[in-house]
Amino acid sequence: MEKPGKKLKKVFVILGTTAGVYAGFRYLLPLVAPFLLGYGTALFLRPSARFLSHRIQVNFRGKCRHLPVGAAGGAEFLILLLLTGCLGYWGLGKLCQEARLLTGQLPFWVEEFDRWLTNGCRAMEETFGLEEGQAADTVTAMLSRLLEWGREKAAPALMANSMTLLRLGARTLIITVVTFLAAVLSLQEMDDLRERRDRSLFRKEFALIGNRVVCTGKAWFKTQGALLFIITMVCILGMALIGNPYYIMAGIFIGVLDALPIFGTGTVLLPWCLLCLAAGNWGRALILLCLYLVCYFLREFLESRMMGGQVGLTPLETLASVYVGLQLFGFFGFILGPLGLLLIEDLVEEWVGVKK
Numbered sequence: 400m401e402k403p404g405k406k407l408k409k410v411f412v413i414l415g416t417t418a419g420v421y422a423g424f425r426y427l428l429p430l431v432a433p434f435l436l437g438y439g440t441a442l443f444l445r446p447s448a449r450f451l452s453h454r455i456q457v458n459f460r461g462k463c464r465h466l467p468v469g470a471a472g473g474a475e476f477l478i479l480l481l482l483t484g485c486l487g488y489w490g491l492g493k494l495c496q497e498a499r500l501l502t503g504q505l506p507f508w509v510e511e512f513d514r515w516l517t518n519g520c521r522a523m524e525e526t527f528g529l530e531e532g533q534a535a536d537t538v539t540a541m542l543s544r545l546l547e548w549g550r551e552k553a554a555p556a557l558m559a560n561s562m563t564l565l566r567l568g569a570r571t572l573i574i575t576v577v578t579f580l581a582a583v584l585s586l587q588e589m590d591d592l593r594e595r596r597d598r599s600l601f602r603k604e605f606a607l608i609g610n611r612v613v614c615t616g617k618a619w620f621k622t623q624g625a626l627l628f629i630i631t632m633v634c635i636l637g638m639a640l641i642g643n644p645y646y647i648m649a650g651i652f653i654g655v656l657d658a659l660p661i662f663g664t665g666t667v668l669l670p671w672c673l674l675c676l677a678a679g680n681w682g683r684a685l686i687l688l689c690l691y692l693v694c695y696f697l698r699e700f701l702e703s704r705m706m707g708g709q710v711g712l713t714p715l716e717t718l719a720s721v722y723v724g725l726q727l728f729g730f731f732g733f734i735l736g737p738l739g740l741l742l743i744e745d746l747v748e749e750w751v752g753v754k755k
Contacts, residue, residue: 409751416746420739424728428735433574437581439616441472441589448472448586469587476582480575493648607745615738622705623658629701630654630694634664637690641683657694664694712737 428435451471456463520534585592596605631654638646638653657664668691675684706717717737724736 409747412751413743413747416743416750420742420746421727424735424739433577434581437578438585440476440578440582441585444472444475444582445586445589448475451475467587468589469583472586473579473583476579603749604746607749608742611738611741611745615734615741618706619734619737622702625705626698626701627654627658630657630664630697633693633697634690637686637693641686653694657698664691668694706737712740716740 445468448468448471452466452468455466455471458464516538517535520538521531523529523534524531596602599605631650634653634657635646635650638649643649653664653667656666668687672684672687672691675681675687702717702721704714706712706721712720720736720740721733722736724732724734724739726732728735
């Protein structure tokens with residue numbers, strides 16, 4: 400039986416470690432994130448950069464010099480950015496092409512909506528004994544006021560959002576430049592950084608945190624990549640099943656929404672299902688509802704299974720840590736929650752010497 404003093408010590412270590420991990424994620428991580436991202440990029444590029452550095456030689460003033468590993472890694476980084484930009488441009492072009500086809504159908508949809516609304520107003524007038532055109536005039540006036548209100552609110556919102564987008568663009572550019580410089584310098588000073596880490600008093604903690612970050616990061620990327628692929632394929636199949644001519648674009652859009660914790664597939668599928676029910680299209684509404692349920696249970700089941708199985712957490716621990724992480728840190732809480740729980744467990748075990 401453990402002594403009360405030992406239990407109390409463990410409680411204080413758990414509380415202190417939890418507070419330290421929370422403070423680190425909340426206040427320190429946003430400041431050092433570009434440097435951590437640059438260091439991680441340097442680790443990824445280091446094998447190929449060292450190979451190029453040893454292979455490429457430059458004669459300067461009669462001496463044969465190797466290409467600096469930082470320069471080789473920086474060139475690879477820029478090539479990756481260029482390839483990513485080209486891929487994004489190609490994908491955006493495809494989406495715009497389908498969007499143009501989609502806008503071509505808008506007049507037909509507006510006409511169909513007008514016909515449905517007119518028939519509904521006539522049915523209401525017949526049911527309640529109203530004069531012909533009275534319900535239609537009332538609905539038209541309501542829609543006109545709604546459009547006028549929307550125009551009045553749209554201009555200030557566009558101005559505010561445009562400034563927000565400009566600030567976001569400038570911040571993204573600064574972070575990209577800092578990450579690039581951090582990656583180049585980390586490649587150039589990698590050996591020195593590792594030597595200083597190994598001589599540090601906290602070398603065990605650094606090694607423990609680094610291993611956990613790498614393990615959790617790999618698990619997160621694998622899990623999200625697999626879920627995004629599976630759910631997107633399911634959504635594309637569902638859109639094709641209901642005869643949507645833009646099933647690829649719609650499936651990709653819904654699959655990406657599902658990866659965002661704030662939105663999910665229900666943001667599109669549930670309102671769409673209600674509209675189909677209102678229009679009397681019971682078959683399409685049933686397919687959309689089944690598609691939503693399939694996507695929901697796929698994410699709930701596979702997410703905790705895949706993520707927990709790779710990092711060493713049970714499905715219940717993974718679910719709880721993801722929920723707490725989302726509540727505390729927002730979107731990135733999905734990875735920070737399990738990572739924080741693992742760090743707390745490992746650090747407590749390291750400092751107290753007793754497993755949970």
